Amino acid sequence: MSSGDILSLLMFGSFILLIFSGFPVAWVLGGLAVIFTAIGIVLRVDFHLPIAMDWDYSLLVVDRIWNVMNNWVLVALPMFIFMGLMLDRSGVAQRLMTNFVRLFGGVRGGMAVTVALIGILLAASTGIIGASVVLLALLGLPQMLDKGYKPELAAGTVCAVGTLGILIPPSIMLVLMADRLAMPVGDLFLGALFPGLLLGSLFILYILAIAYFDPDAAPVPAGHEKVTVRLILEVFLSIIAPAGLILAVLGSIFFGVATPTEAAGVGAFGATLLAWWNSQLNLDVFRSVLQETTKTTAYIFAIFLGATAYSLVLRGLGGDQLIEGMLKSMPFGPTGIVISILVFTFLLGFFLDWIEITLIVLPLISPVVVDLGFDLVWFTVLFAVCLQTSFLTPPVGFAIFYLKGVAPAGMPVSTIYRGVVPFIVMQLIGLVVIFLWQDIVTWLPAQAY
Amino acid sequence: MQLPHTNVSLWVEKQVTRLGDLVSWIWLVLLATIVVNVVMRYLFGQGRIEFEEIQWHLYAIGFLLGLSYAYVSDIHIRVDVVREKLSEQAQAWIELYGIVLLLLPFVILVLYGVIPFISYSLETNEVSEAPAGLPFRWIIKSFLAIGFLLLLVATIARLSRIWCFLFGWPHVSAVQEPHEESN
Amino acid sequence: RSYSSKTTASTVTVTERARIHWRVPVAFSTNLPALGDNILYVSDKLNRATNGRVELEVFEPGMLIPAFSITEGVRDKKIEAGYTWLGYDQGRIPATPLISAVPFGMEPWEFTAWYFEDEGRLLTEELYRKHNVHPVLCGVIGPETAGWFRDRIESLEDFDGLKIRFAGLGGRVLQKLGASVTMIPGGEIFQALEKGAIDATEFSLPAVDEMLGFDRVAKFNYFPGWHQTFTAEHLVVNLQTWQGLADSDQELIEMACTAGIIRNLSRGEGIQGEVMKGFPAKDVTPVRFSDEILRQLEALTNEVLAEEAAKDQDFARIWESQKKFIKTYQNWKSHAYLPRDF
Numbered sequence: 001m002s003s004g005d006i007l008s009l010l011m012f013g014s015f016i017l018l019i020f021s022g023f024p025v026a027w028v029l030g031g032l033a034v035i036f037t038a039i040g041i042v043l044r045v046d047f048h049l050p051i052a053m054d055w056d057y058s059l060l061v062v063d064r065i066w067n068v069m070n071n072w073v074l075v076a077l078p079m080f081i082f083m084g085l086m087l088d089r090s091g092v093a094q095r096l097m098t099n100f101v102r103l104f105g106g107v108r109g110g111m112a113v114t115v116a117l118i119g120i121l122l123a124a125s126t127g128i129i130g131a132s133v134v135l136l137a138l139l140g141l142p143q144m145l146d147k148g149y150k151p152e153l154a155a156g157t158v159c160a161v162g163t164l165g166i167l168i169p170p171s172i173m174l175v176l177m178a179d180r181l182a183m184p185v186g187d188l189f190l191g192a193l194f195p196g197l198l199l200g201s202l203f204i205l206y207i208l209a210i211a212y213f214d215p216d217a218a219p220v221p222a223g224h225e226k227v228t229v230r231l232i233l234e235v236f237l238s239i240i241a242p243a244g245l246i247l248a249v250l251g252s253i254f255f256g257v258a259t260p261t262e263a264a265g266v267g268a269f270g271a272t273l274l275a276w277w278n279s280q281l282n283l284d285v286f287r288s289v290l291q292e293t294t295k296t297t298a299y300i301f302a303i304f305l306g307a308t309a310y311s312l313v314l315r316g317l318g319g320d321q322l323i324e325g326m327l328k329s330m331p332f333g334p335t336g337i338v339i340s341i342l343v344f345t346f347l348l349g350f351f352l353d354w355i356e357i358t359l360i361v362l363p364l365i366s367p368v369v370v371d372l373g374f375d376l377v378w379f380t381v382l383f384a385v386c387l388q389t390s391f392l393t394p395p396v397g398f399a400i401f402y403l404k405g406v407a408p409a410g411m412p413v414s415t416i417y418r419g420v421v422p423f424i425v426m427q428l429i430g431l432v433v434i435f436l437w438q439d440i441v442t443w444l445p446a447q448a449y
Numbered sequence: 450m451q452l453p454h455t456n457v458s459l460w461v462e463k464q465v466t467r468l469g470d471l472v473s474w475i476w477l478v479l480l481a482t483i484v485v486n487v488v489m490r491y492l493f494g495q496g497r498i499e500f501e502e503i504q505w506h507l508y509a510i511g512f513l514l515g516l517s518y519a520y521v522s523d524i525h526i527r528v529d530v531v532r533e534k535l536s537e538q539a540q541a542w543i544e545l546y547g548i549v550l551l552l553l554p555f556v557i558l559v560l561y562g563v564i565p566f567i568s569y570s571l572e573t574n575e576v577s578e579a580p581a582g583l584p585f586r587w588i589i590k591s592f593l594a595i596g597f598l599l600l601l602v603a604t605i606a607r608l609s610r611i612w613c614f615l616f617g618w619p620h621v622s623a624v625q626e627p628h629e630e631s632n
Numbered sequence: 633r634s635y636s637s638k639t640t641a642s643t644v645t646v647t648e649r650a651r652i653h654w655r656v657p658v659a660f661s662t663n664l665p666a667l668g669d670n671i672l673y674v675s676d677k678l679n680r681a682t683n684g685r686v687e688l689e690v691f692e693p694g695m696l697i698p699a700f701s702i703t704e705g706v707r708d709k710k711i712e713a714g715y716t717w718l719g720y721d722q723g724r725i726p727a728t729p730l731i732s733a734v735p736f737g738m739e740p741w742e743f744t745a746w747y748f749e750d751e752g753r754l755l756t757e758e759l760y761r762k763h764n765v766h767p768v769l770c771g772v773i774g775p776e777t778a779g780w781f782r783d784r785i786e787s788l789e790d791f792d793g794l795k796i797r798f799a800g801l802g803g804r805v806l807q808k809l810g811a812s813v814t815m816i817p818g819g820e821i822f823q824a825l826e827k828g829a830i831d832a833t834e835f836s837l838p839a840v841d842e843m844l845g846f847d848r849v850a851k852f853n854y855f856p857g858w859h860q861t862f863t864a865e866h867l868v869v870n871l872q873t874w875q876g877l878a879d880s881d882q883e884l885i886e887m888a889c890t891a892g893i894i895r896n897l898s899r900g901e902g903i904q905g906e907v908m909k910g911f912p913a914k915d916v917t918p919v920r921f922s923d924e925i926l927r928q929l930e931a932l933t934n935e936v937l938a939e940e941a942a943k944d945q946d947f948a949r950i951w952e953s954q955k956k957f958i959k960t961y962q963n964w965k966s967h968a969y970l971p972r973d974f
């Protein structure tokens with residue numbers, strides 16, 4: 001093992017250790033970048049070790065931050081956050097949930113199922129997990145907690161369903177993967193659709209099961225109404241507006257009025273109109289929505305900035321080659337190789353974020369997988385599901401972090417950690433199913449075009 | 450963790466909060482720009498690169514100036530599994546070491562690197578590389594420096610509060626807190 | 633700069649030469665044929681020819697630095713070198729389109745003739761010296777396609793109100809025709825084109841565009857590539873790093889790059905025919921712009937070039953040099969080659 005490898009491993013380890021100190025994750029990432037640059041330089045200059053590290057290199061962080069600044073795709077993130085906050089503050093979200101509860105109130109776990117369904121719809125309009133999780137948390141988390149749901153179940157549902165946004169098209173992750181592999185993004189979008197829906201269904205099945213076996217986890221509200229045609233009609237009328245909003249976002253993408261990025265702005269505009277329509281729009285609401293948008297956007301981007309510095313330095317120390325070496329030394333047959341790549345990716349997801357994994361691992365292994373005779377779309381979608389899971393896995397699960405930022409004060413990270421575990425199990429089941437039945441991925445792209 | 454205020458921290462946090470409140474209106478401008486761009490392109494066939502570029506300009510300003518705003522509100526994400534079991538004293542020590550060893554070095558690295566980044570843009574009179582894109586690129590690049598400078602100032606303010614908590618110096622400000630801790 | 637390494641110290645020390653290990657970020661993914669893969673050829677040749685002493689470690693776009701920032705990173709020595717399309721610098725160096733891709737410009741070999749036999753190389757190096765960068769011409773490919781269109785273009789009026797993604801000086805020309813030019817990110821082009829958020833897009837060679845799937849969502853592929861008659865890519869090296877090299881190492885790198893140019897051109901020319909042979913099966917129609925349309929595009933191009941020359945001295949100087957060379961070369965070009973219908 002080279003000195004760079006050892007430093008890379010130390011850098012991994014320090015991160016895991018230090019985030020448990022409770023110091024903000026973003027600054028731990030950024031700070032470690034500086035510390036390990038310094039260590040690398042000392043080892044090179046004073047101990048003559050072959051570590052290609054200097055301060056000039058670490059200053060690339062500025063150009064990388066600039067890349068985040070002029071990234072038009074990321075404009076969608078604050079707009080979706082604005083949309084969620086506006087729906088929340090204007091009472092529209094609450095009305096939506098209340099009405100769904102009238103409908104599904106008698107069903108155990110009905111509210112969590114509702115959140116899951118809205119989450120799946122939402123996943124089809126945004127491709128950015130931060131936005132999805134924040135929006136869903138604002139929409140559903142307080143209501144679930146009010147109704148006596150176990151915080152673990154409530155938080156787990158929001159996190160898990162929120163991550164579907166990056167799998168179900170449109171998805172910024174699939175766009176990056178298509179770009180890296182130079183393949184049509186359309187194939188990946190279509191290929192990921194059924195797996196995304198499959199996972200969504202597994203989540204709902206889990207919620208229904210847990211609610212059935214553990215009534216305390218998802219209590220049925222006392223004295224719920226009987227479901228009548230009249231009630232269904234009333235509920236239907238009341239959800240037309242918010243549902244219409246989500247459809248407007250989807251529709252503007254589908255009919256080519258807007259790019260997915262612009263659709264976020266259209267959604268935010270729609271949410272504002274809804275608030276106005278409901279006479280909930282005033283200066284105070286505006287002010288509070290806008291200020292919260294700034295703060296939420298800022299804490300998500302702080303993590304982006306820290307992470308980009310961290311991965312730059314990790315790459316400079318040779319972290320990529322370390323991973324590459326591990327991948328290449330796997331002693332299995334074709335299926336064994338694919339399985340171990342996926343397991344490896346899954347494990348990597350505990351520590352690294354998806355952009356890094358996509359950049360490092362995907363170009364490395366895709367030729368191998370194609371050589372072995374596997375379908376690249378199928379494999380890439382499997383890979384994408386692995387990475388989607390990585391948003392959920394502690395300790396470094398970005399969905400968990402995003403939720404933590406908007407969760408009611410006093411919900412500790414440990415609760416969220418516990419909450420996501422069963423959903424990770426569902427993810428794994430989904431992975432196995434997609435692995436065994438390739439058609440789930442390959443059928444739809446074969447029909448189109 | 451409740452930290453006492455110092456004269457410095459009171460003033461700094463008040464100004465940062467004020468600026469953040471003001472900057473927040475940028476999202477409304479962004480929203481309007483997107484809607485106008487979509488309507489113009491779809492209904493009138495009049496897409497404009499300027500409008501596309503203004504979008505990411507606004508968003509970049511929003512999140513960069515938001516960094517310090519979120520910092521004084523203490524909303525940056527922490528993993529509190531261990532932290533919540535620690536005494537306030539221990540938490541303050543961690544915060545002190547974190548700021549000195551992690552946050553400040555990172556902020557200073559970026560601020561150091563941002564100087565040639567902006568001056569080169571200014572020297573070359575840099576414009577957008579898109580056809581008929583926006584001019585004066587140094588302005589938007591300067592917001593990276595402004596955002597991190599504000600973060601630096603907010604960090605020092607917080608450092609003074611921790612120092613005050615741990616060592617009773619500088620003295621606790623007699624004035625009331627300027628705003629509610631909003632997390 | 634070079635890092636000494638213990639591993640390469642062989643028992644038979646033929647030379648005491650410093651090892652060269654550069655991080656080389658690139659502007660285009662290396663899995664894009666011709667457009668992106670040439671640097672792999674160059675770095676591989678250098679590596680083999682020197683028994684591993686000279687190593688260019690290639691980094692895919694964005695892994696170290698965004699594609700648009702490569703020369704800036706080289707200038708500040710954050711990275712030693714990069715392989716890029718100089719046109720990405722036009723926001724800071726307005727003359728760069730002339731040395732990377734010119735609308736109604738030269739043939740690829742005409743460009744290399746100007747570059748090596750006339751003033752091209754000198755002017756390019758001079759242009760970049762002010763920016764502390766040494767450029768080495770390292771790859772050239774032929775014309776790109778004039779874009780993928782959802783509907784036919786019958787006349788210039790069809791450009792009015794057309795929503796098209798188009799980069800560079802060509803984009804400026806189309807704007808003059810009333811097109812609504814956008815620069816949506818590469819990854820969003822496919823979907824925007826499929827759903828009709830844009831009507832057309834320009835990107836690269838047919839072999840590259842095919843990989844990105846444009847042929848599935850836009851059925852008319854227009855030619856000739858008026859906006860980009862050649863595409864040149866350079867290895868950019870930090871000036872101090874370059875000057876710090878031994879003469880023989882400078883020669884070595886230039887030699888590898890010069891070889892890279894002809895291999896790049898060959899590869900680009902070699903693979904497009906096969907791709908276009910497959911167009912009918914995919915229901916794609918290759919279409920040529922009418923001469924009339926091309927004449928008018930040319931006139932507008934000259935307007936745009938003149939505007940640029942008026943704004944920037946370097947642009948004016950390099951353009952003059954190119955015009956002078958083109959005029960002289962025309963004496964030969966117009967006589968030497970068979971008319972193209974033979």
Ligand code: NA
Nearest residue numbers: 123126165168
């Ligand atoms: Na999505």
Ligand code: NA
Nearest residue numbers: 349350390396
């Ligand atoms: Na994870």
